[in-house]
Amino acid sequence: MSGQRPVVALTGASGYIGGNLMKKMEGYAEVIALSRNGERRDNKKHVTWRSCDLYSLSDAEKGLQGADIAVYLVHSMMPSAKLTQGSFEDMDVILADNFAKAAKKQGVKQIIYLSGIIPKHSPQLSRHLKSRLEVERILKSYQVPVTTIRAGLIVGPKGSSFPILAKLVKRLPFMLLPKWTRTKTQPVALEDVLGALSQSVGNEELENQTVDIGGPEVMTYQTMMTKLADVMGTRPKMIHFPFLTIHLSRLWVRLVSGAPKEMVYPLIESLVHPMVVQEENTVKPISYGSVRFEEAAKNALIQEEQSRKKGGSKPSILTSIQEDVRSVQRVPIPEGKNVDWVAKHYVKWLEDVLNPWIKTTVDQKLSCQIGFVYSNTPLLELTYSYERSNTDRSLYYITGGWLTDTEKNVRGRLEFRKIPHKNQAIVAIHDYMPSLPWFFYKYTQAKAHLIIMALFRKHLEKMMNYSSEKEVGSDVASIKNA
Structure with a gap:
């Protein structure tokens, strides 16, 4: 040029x-x-x-x-x-x-x-x-x-x-x-x-x-x-x-x-x-x-x-007919924490909230598997990307698992990112290709994900409220002792 x-x-x-x-x-x-x-x-x-x-x-x-x-x-x-x-x-x-x-x-x-x-x-x-x-x-x-x-x-x-x-x-x-x-x-x-x-x-x-x-x-x-x-x-x-x-x-x-x-x-x-x-x-x-x-x-x-x-056609809303998924939710970031912490905490919290049916394992490279306790085949396999992650963004590629169509799932990923100037993060799934039949997926796994994310948001909000109450209690104690 x-x-x-x-x-x-x-x-x-x-x-x-x-x-x-x-x-x-x-x-x-x-x-x-x-x-x-x-x-x-x-x-x-x-x-x-x-x-x-x-x-x-x-x-x-x-x-x-x-x-x-x-x-x-x-x-x-x-x-x-x-x-x-x-x-x-x-x-x-x-x-x-x-x-x-x-x-x-x-x-x-x-x-x-x-x-x-x-x-x-x-x-x-x-x-x-x-x-x-x-x-x-x-x-x-x-x-x-x-x-x-x-x-x-x-x-x-x-x-x-x-x-x-x-x-x-x-x-x-x-x-x-x-x-x-x-x-x-x-x-x-x-x-x-x-x-x-x-x-x-x-x-x-x-x-x-x-x-x-x-x-x-x-x-x-x-x-x-x-x-x-x-x-x-x-x-x-x-x-x-x-x-x-x-x-x-x-x-x-x-x-x-x-x-x-x-x-x-x-x-x-x-x-x-x-x-x-x-x-x-x-x-x-x-x-x-x-x-x-x-x-x-x-x-x-x-x-x-x-x-x-001239026969100008109405543009299509979607540019493809693939059965892909995008799911995006906003969550708070507790005081003193960052997005990297939110991402790691999510994996651990997921096991706690779904106990005793679900287990998560995280290896030394921060990649994780999420699956049933009595099964060796994971439901989802997430591979952590060191190259594309930092304290304000954590990226996991969806690389396998029983719930993933591994043949079609080329760009599937889960990311956590901080919203600039706000104590909030975006948690997003992009280009995910599920293995379940589409109708069944839409009304089971997709709905379950929304419920889980709503529970995770409330969990983080409770953490923030607890921290605030603790600070207020500390201030009151300081005033009484003064």
Whole structure:
């Protein structure tokens, strides 16, 4: 690649925003396009495709090799395996942490992150916005300069929020308007979002800056739906109905739009917050989009119709049909302990809690076997990786056992990792291929794992509470003796 053009690694290059941004960057940068199925894409001038699963730290390191700048457009709302257990917030932690660690190791000079507008005076953020903010903090944890572009509702032919809104307006002859429809928002055209991201590439003035972007109009969601109805040529009757709660709204929006609940629920929960550009986070001219809502909506609908006529198919949620498992849970780290301790303690605790049926053995290399007391064949065999582990991350490869399909289980692993700036850890199983018949596995072993992890979390919480009570007792004794 030419040294005169910046080398930009682009995550989500096969997605809605990433694909459009890639076309824009081809004119001035060498693009490393990252996708889980990059090997199926053809390289072209100024674009090199790489396969990259960001749930794997080693994949992230390979994906960012040679990059000067890295653009992070990842969000984990949708399932990433045939069976995905865990919240999107915890999935996002893993993805962001791997990306930021890899960026530091590969000498990336700037990370550009597309986030959501964070309201200033909201005592309780929605799960979606909390996750966006947590990802932002994680990306900033490894000394790589981060430019955060925060946008509200993006008006484009695909994506999440706008297509759902368009389906509601198109399919409903009358609409009961909940209280959140009076919340103010500042929609922004896809064209303006792409411009903001593009102008951030290599812009040293924006290093470690947070920039809000929005369109030229501030409006309520009700006004936005009215304007969209005018563009679409429909006249739905709108009736205020403040008794329709967020929980009920999630249900009817999912029912009418046909969008999956993994996408609808977090988005609807965020609509109670005003998504308006904040003056202290503005940078001219990046923050101020020029495309008005009606124009952006009309362009989006035309592009969507053109795509439909060309036979554009709906992208599959999953990229493979293999029977793989991802299970992710968050647990506390007791005071004075680290992730390495949590990992070793988990193995010992597992034997204690399942006694007398289960035994665990750990060898001098820290690899372990988990199995029934009266059987020589282990249920699971975990091989500890010294090369990929440290005090903040412990990695075990799932290398055998009666519950593992050893022929298909190529990348199965169990990892424990610390969440930056928090006394919490993520415990995750990735790419695990069970040997049990899928239906039987899903309703037995998979359920058992969730129960075990819930018990382990409560166990660690009790340890933390005991330590706190002990400290309080010690303080009281000191006061009495004084």
